[in-house]
Amino acid sequence: xxxxxxYAEINEKIKSGKVVVMxxxxxxxxxxxxxxxxAARQVDVVxxxxxxxxxSSGVFLNFGHPKPRIKMQKTWLNGVSAYTGLAAVDxxxxxxxxxxxxxxxxxxxxxxSYGGGHVxxxxxxxxxxxxxxxxxxxxxxxxxxxxxxxxLDDINEATLFNPRNAYQNYNCAVNLSNKTVYTYxxxxxxxxxxxxYCSAGQLSPLLNDPYxxxxxxxTRIFLGGGIGYVAWHGNQHFPGIQxxxxxxxxxxxxxxxxxxxxxxxxxxxWLVGTSILGYGATxxxxxxIPIPVINEEVMRCVSVTDxxxxxxxxxxxxxxxxxxxxxxxxxxxxxxxxxRIRINGKEVPAAPLSSYSKAREIASISKEWLRKxxxxxxxxxxxxxxxxxxxxxxxxxxxxx
Amino acid sequence: MSPKKIILRFGKxxxxxxxxxxxxKNYDLVxxxxxxxxxxxxxxxxxxELTGEKYNEGIEYLKSQGVRVQPLAEEVFRSEDKCTNCxxxxxxxxxxxxxxxxxxxxxxxxxxxxxxxxICLQICPYKAMxxxx
Numbered sequence: 001x002x003x004x005x006x007y008a009e010i011n012e013k014i015k016s017g018k019v020v021v022m023x024x025x026x027x028x029x030x031x032x033x034x035x036x037x038x039a040a041r042q043v044d045v046v047x048x049x050x051x052x053x054x055x056s057s058g059v060f061l062n063f064g065h066p067k068p069r070i071k072m073q074k075t076w077l078n079g080v081s082a083y084t085g086l087a088a089v090d091x092x093x094x095x096x097x098x099x100x101x102x103x104x105x106x107x108x109x110x111x112x113s114y115g116g117g118h119v120x121x122x123x124x125x126x127x128x129x130x131x132x133x134x135x136x137x138x139x140x141x142x143x144x145x146x147x148x149x150x151x152l153d154d155i156n157e158a159t160l161f162n163p164r165n166a167y168q169n170y171n172c173a174v175n176l177s178n179k180t181v182y183t184y185x186x187x188x189x190x191x192x193x194x195x196x197y198c199s200a201g202q203l204s205p206l207l208n209d210p211y212x213x214x215x216x217x218x219t220r221i222f223l224g225g226g227i228g229y230v231a232w233h234g235n236q237h238f239p240g241i242q243x244x245x246x247x248x249x250x251x252x253x254x255x256x257x258x259x260x261x262x263x264x265x266x267x268x269x270w271l272v273g274t275s276i277l278g279y280g281a282t283x284x285x286x287x288x289i290p291i292p293v294i295n296e297e298v299m300r301c302v303s304v305t306d307x308x309x310x311x312x313x314x315x316x317x318x319x320x321x322x323x324x325x326x327x328x329x330x331x332x333x334x335x336x337x338x339x340r341i342r343i344n345g346k347e348v349p350a351a352p353l354s355s356y357s358k359a360r361e362i363a364s365i366s367k368e369w370l371r372k373x374x375x376x377x378x379x380x381x382x383x384x385x386x387x388x389x390x391x392x393x394x395x396x397x398x399x400x401x
Numbered sequence: 402m403s404p405k406k407i408i409l410r411f412g413k414x415x416x417x418x419x420x421x422x423x424x425x426k427n428y429d430l431v432x433x434x435x436x437x438x439x440x441x442x443x444x445x446x447x448x449x450e451l452t453g454e455k456y457n458e459g460i461e462y463l464k465s466q467g468v469r470v471q472p473l474a475e476e477v478f479r480s481e482d483k484c485t486n487c488x489x490x491x492x493x494x495x496x497x498x499x500x501x502x503x504x505x506x507x508x509x510x511x512x513x514x515x516x517x518x519x520i521c522l523q524i525c526p527y528k529a530m531x532x533x534x
Binding site for chain 2: 051107111113186187195272274284337354355358
């Protein structure tokens with residue numbers, strides 16, 4: 001008998017408290033034991049999670065109007081600039097924005113101890129934040145400057161809108177050069193001294209829906225400790241299947257999500273200001289997507305294990321920065337998680353930047369929400385582009401002008 | 402008698418002498434080598450845990466041989482609240498004091514193995530590592 005479920009049927013079971021939910025980690029042994037069909041028969045929803053730095057994140061803010069009014073031209077929150085090329089008291093604060101006076105890498109490697117991501121965490125933690133703004137002044141908006149303290153509860157809206165989060169897969173970074181490099185994947189020691197990777201592997205949301213069978217516009221998700229939604233596909237959404245030169249397939253390459261949610265109901269332990277030595281400031285975001293088991297194919301996808309998921313190994317000593325294409329091969333997440341991998345015949349220590357234990361916690365929290373009837377599934381308005389759409393990455397050509 | 406942690410620095414003129422052999426043999430000290438390194442300039446650094454009745458005499462002997470002795474008075478702590486258990490410190494920590502518990506993938510910190518190099522304070526993205534005096 002073919003197993004098929006509708007979103008409405010699953011939501012009925014959530015409502016009645018009869019829904020069967022497992023995490024993407026737990027479901028692996030069930031499928032190994034009972035097979036895909038039986039697992040699909042038993043389980044309604046499989047939860048996932050990821051917790052890692054996600055630079056393309058930020059928040060739209062509306063501060064409310066002061067008396068007299070102002071059309072903000074430049075705005076700072078705790079000294080970190082927010083973009084106000086919008087209406088009068090609207091701003092967008094990006095996660096990687098730095099204070100105007102940050103020394104950056106002038107004393108290399110820079111510390112980047114505070115930035116936009118930290119302001120977002122301070123807001124969510126209900127810490128008072130210094131708001132400064134300047135304006136040219138108009139007849140309708142006469143005020144030319146302001147300085148005040150705000151908290152998240154004082155302002156009208158704070159909408160987290162992250163244009164690119166939850167990378168489906170990511171590079172395993174190494175350094176072939178003979179000097180230490182400081183990258184967004186951390187400190188990489190020279191001559192293949194270490195390897196850093198950044199994915200929750202078998203728990204990662206989009207690695208559990210590699211062909212975008214369920215995730216789409218309007219999908220309800222765990223976002224920053226609260227509830228959020230998939231708004232669109234993320235930018236740089238390249239959901240192809242990675243292949244080596246011989247044509248052997250190594251699973252999904254790099255679909256991404258644009259996500260949105262009300263910052264006021266999120267939590268500071270799931271949106272964490274992040275400082276990456278020698279690189280910059282950013283925001284670590286917790287995301288989880290409960291995947292409805294609408295058919296056996298979905299169950300087959302969510303039962304994927306770290307042994308079947310691969311990261312491309314990329315040299316960040318030179319090749320990445322110089323955009324030299326190609327890689328040093330593929331490594332499975334199962335191998336990466338042992339903490340030792342082999343590259344070019346050399347044993348290399350490996351460490352993650354993505355917290356697997358937090359990913360597991362997100363999957364467990366989502367499971368509890370579903371079981372307690374606090375979270376219902378939303379059927380997407382439109383599924384996201386998949387490998388079938390043949391999307392190719394564009395690069396920026398520097399033209400002679 | 403509790404073990405004491407010390408950092409010993411050897412100039413290139415003495416780094417090839419059997420000083421540690423004499424320390425153990427003549428002063429009956431129990432040593433635990435936490436870290437040992439000789440740099441390209443042939444200067445040596447040794448981090449030791451030292452226990453024994455003749456501890457003070459042993460230290461005097463080291464100094465008489467030209468070894469610079471520095472106690473490890475600082476201590477590194479981890480804030481459990483700030484640590485996200487990501488693990489990015491675990492392949493940087495030179496002594497394995499910070500390591501990954503498998504298969505749970507939680508970050509563990511064994512301060513006994515910490516040599517207070519403080520590199521974790523610099524690289525932790527969440528400022529979870531602190532040093533106290």
